[in-house]
Amino acid sequence: MLIHSATQLLTLTGGPQRGRDLGNLGLIENGAVLIRDEKIVAVGPTPELRAAHPDEPGLDATGSVVMPGFVDPHTHLIWGGDRAAEFEMKMGGMAYLDILASGGGILSTVHATRTASIESLIAQTRSRLLRMFATGTTTAEAKTGYGLQTATELRLLKALLALDDEGPLELAFTFLGAHAIAPEFKDDPQGYTDLVSQTMLPILREWWETHAPGRPLPFVDVFCENKAFDLAQARQILTQARSLGFPLKIHADEFDNLGGASLAVELGAASADHLVKTSEADIAALGSSDTVAVSLPCTPFGLAESEYTPAQKILDAGGILALATDLNPGTTWNESMQFVIALACRMLKLTPAQAIVASTINSAHAIRRADRVGSLEPGKQADLLILSVPDYRHLGYRYGTNLVKQVIKRGRVYSVDVGYYRTA
Amino acid sequence: MLIHSATQLLTLTGGPQRGRDLGNLGLIENGAVLIRDEKIVAVGPTPELRAAHPDEPGLDATGSVVMPGFVDPHTHLIWGGDRAAEFEMKMGGMAYLDILASGGGILSTVHATRTASIESLIAQTRSRLLRMFATGTTTAEAKTGYGLQTATELRLLKALLALDDEGPLELAFTFLGAHAIAPEFKDDPQGYTDLVSQTMLPILREWWETHAPGRPLPFVDVFCENKAFDLAQARQILTQARSLGFPLKIHADEFDNLGGASLAVELGAASADHLVKTSEADIAALGSSDTVAVSLPCTPFGLAESEYTPAQKILDAGGILALATDLNPGTTWNESMQFVIALACRMLKLTPAQAIVASTINSAHAIRRADRVGSLEPGKQADLLILSVPDYRHLGYRYGTNLVKQVIKRGRVYSVDVGYYRTA
Secondary structure (H helix, E strand, O other): OEEEEEEEEEOOOOOOOEHHHOOOOOEEEEEEEEEEOOEEEEEEEHHHHHHHOOOOOEEEOOOOEEEEOEEEOOOOOOOOOOOHHHHHHHHOOOOHHHHHHOOOOHHHHHHHHHOOOHHHHHHHHHHHHHHHHHOOEEEEEEEOOOOOOHHHHHHHHHHHHHHHHHOOOEEEEEEEEEOOOOHHHOOOHHHHHHHHHHHHHHHHHHHHHHHOOOOOOOEEEEEEOOOOEOHHHHHHHHHHHHHOOOOEEEEEOOOOOOOHHHHHHHOOOOEEEEOOOOOHHHHHHHHOOOOEEEEOOHHHHHOOOOOOOOHHHHHHOOOEEEEOOOOEOOOEEOOOHHHHHHHHHHHOOOOHHHHHHHOOHHHHHHOOOOOOOOOOOOOOEOOEEEEOOOOOOHHHHEOOOOOEEEEEEOOEEEEEOOOEEEOO | OEEEEEEEEEOOOOOOOEHHHOOOOOEEEEEEEEEEOOEEEEEEEHHHHHHHOOOOOEEEOOOOEEEEOEEEOOOOOOOOOOOHHHHHHHHOOOOHHHHHHOOOOHHHHHHHHHOOOHHHHHHHHHHHHHHHHHOOEEEEEEEOOOOOOHHHHHHHHHHHHHHHHHOOOEEEEEEEEEOOOOHHHOOOHHHHHHHHHHHHHHHHHHHHHHHOOOOOOOEEEEEEOOOOOOHHHHHHHHHHHHHOOOOEEEEEOOOOOOOHHHHHHHOOOOEEEEOOOOOHHHHHHHHOOOOEEEEOOHHHHHOOOOOOOOHHHHHHOOOEEEEOOOOEOOOEEOOOHHHHHHHHHHHOOOOHHHHHHHOOHHHHHHOOOOOOOOOOOOOOEOOEEEEOOOOOOHHHHEOOOOOEEEEEEOOEEEEEOOOEEEOO
C-alpha cells in the first residue's frame, strides 16, 4: 500500500532529539509512505515513490498530515471503578483528608481493583484503549499498581497481556507494585518495601517466563514521594529489580523533590517521570544522561494546580524530553495525546513541532521501543496517523475534539469517525 | 418514542438558576422521556411513563446519563482560513506586535473571510458545526464579526441562516460588526463606530426582514475593550441597536475593565460575556439583573493566561452564570462544551452539577431560547444527549475525549461514533 499525496508527511527520522535540538519533524511536502507486510518500506516525495511503484494500491492523503502514531509512555490505564464522586468533592472544596475519610483517594481504586474479576478489568480497560487508539495512540506503556498485593498485581499484568494480544493498540508493560504503601502496611512502609523487593520481584521474574515467554521483561517502577517510597526505599526496589534484569522507571518530583530523578540516572533507568519539583541538580543529571525526562502536564491540569514540569530548563540542560497522558482515575482521566500536546504548548511553552517529537520518537525512547515505533523509517512498524488537517500546527492550536481521521497500526487501516449519523 | 431506563435523567427543570442556587439538576434515577412530533411530552420515572405508554417504541438508555443538549451561547464559529502559524509563533515566544507585523492577528482572519466565497465559508463552518454537534451542542449562538464591512457582515449572516436551515445544529444569530475597528478606519475608530451604528444597523434591520422573514431579530453585540470600542462607543452602538428593536449582548472585561458589564445591565442586554477583569461594581450590577454573565474559560486557557472569570464572586452576588466556548480562530479553537465544563470545574471552581446547569438552562437564557431549549420539560423541543457514562459527574472529571453517545435534536436520533473500525 502506498499512502500518498500527504500535504505534510512528518517522518521524525533519527532521534531521540535532545535538548534544544527538539522539534525536527523531518517534514516532506506531498509525501508518501510505502507499506508492506506491516512494515514501512520506503518514505519520500510522492512523485518519486509513485514512479518507483506505479501499480501499488494507493491511499490518498491529500489535504492531510501523515505522521507516526503517538506513543504514550506513561499510563495507569488498568483499574476498577471510578472516582467521579471524589472529583466533585474536590471541586466543591473538600479537603483531601475529608475525601479520604469518605472513602476516596487511591485506596478506593485499590479496593475496586482488587475486588474486580479479570473479565471486568479487561472490559473496563478496553473502553479506555478504544479512546486512546481512536485519538491516535498506537503504542502505550501500561502500569500495574492498583493491586498492591502480589496476586492482584499479577492479575493486572495478565489482563494487560491479554489486551495487548487483542490489539490493535500495542502495550509496553510496567510493574508498579510500589505505587503506594499497601493498606495492610499502613504503619510499616519498610515492610511493604521489603515485600515488593524481596518477594514480589522474584515471583514476577518467574511468572513472566511462564506467562509472557519470549517477551522482553517489563519495566519496574517506583513512586518516589513523601508518604509513598522515600529515596532509600526506591533505591532498594530499583536496585533489586536491576539485579533481576528488569529495565527501570521512576515516578519523581510530582509533589516533593527527593532526588528520584538523579537516582534514575544513576541506575540507568529508561525514564524519570512527572518532574515538577525537580531540582537544578536533578535537571543537570537528566541533561547529561539517556534517561528520558517524561513530563505529564495533564496531572497538574487535572488537579487544577499551576506548577508544571520546568521543560525549558530540561531542554537547556540537554535532556531528552517526552510527553505522556498519565491516564489514571485519580488525577487525570484523559486518554488523548492530542490534548497533552495542546497543554504542553501552553504550559510547558513547547512549539507544536517540539510537542509532536516529544509524543512520538522521544516517547518511544522512553519505553525503549524506538527500534520499532515513533518515526516513519524503512524497517519500522507501519504505525501511522492520517489527520483531518493540512498542517501539523493544528495539533496544539486546536483542542477538545479529535483531529485524527485514520489510524494505521502494523499496516492495517482503521477509520475514526469524527461526526455523527442519523439513526431514527 | 420513549427514552427509558436512564441511570440518571437530568431534567434541569425551572431556571434560570441564580447565584448560589446554581447546580440543581432535577435528577431522576431510572428516568424516562416521552417524545412526540419533535417535542417533549412527558418526563418522569421509567415505571410510571412505561405504564402510561405501554406500546410506545423504546430507546433503552440503561447505564447512561440522559440530559438536555448543550446550549453554547457565545461563538464566533464562521470565519475563513486559520491561524495555526500564529499559534506556533506565540508559543515560540514571539511578541504580539511582531506577530501582527508578520500578518497575524484578527485582521488576517478578516482578510481571509472577506476574500472567501459564501460557499467556502459555509463548507469551512460546517466542519466546525459537525464537531460541535457530535460533542453534544444542539443549539449555539453564532456571531458575525470577521467582515467589518457591511457586505461581508451580511454575507456571514446569510451563510449562518443557510447553515441553520440545513441543521441539525440550531443557531441563534448575533451581528458583531463592532468586533474590531475595521482596517480602513485604523486611525478613525469613531468613524467606524458611526458607520456601524448609523449605516450598518439600519441596513441590517431592513435586510433581516427580507432574508429572514418571521425570525426574531438577531442580537447586536460590541467588543468593549481598549483598542476596540470604548464605553461611549459601545453605548452609542447598543443604544442605536435597541432603538431599532435588536436584543443586545456585549463583550466586556476580557483584558480591561471599561464598565461594559454595567452598561449591559443598564440597557437590558441578554448577556455580558468574558468577564475576567470585572470590577466589584460590575459584579454587583450583574448580580441584581437578568443579564446573564457568560464566562468563556477556554479563552484564557487558549491564550495560556492564568486569570479567569471571578465566577464565585458572581455567584455570591446572585448573578446568573452561563458557560460558552468562545470558539474562534485566534484565541480558542475548541468546539466542545464538554471541555468547557472540565475547565470550568478546575478554573472557576464549579462543581460538575453547576457547570452543567451553566451549559444548558442558564446558557439558553443567555440567548433567550429558554422557552424552547435548555431543559427537559413538556412542551420544549426534544433536544437531548445520551452519554456513554452512568454518572453526570464524569462530565468535568474526564476530558479530552467525547462522552456523548447519541444526540437527539428535535426528536431525531443521531449516533456519535466513539471509536474506530477497520477498513483495510
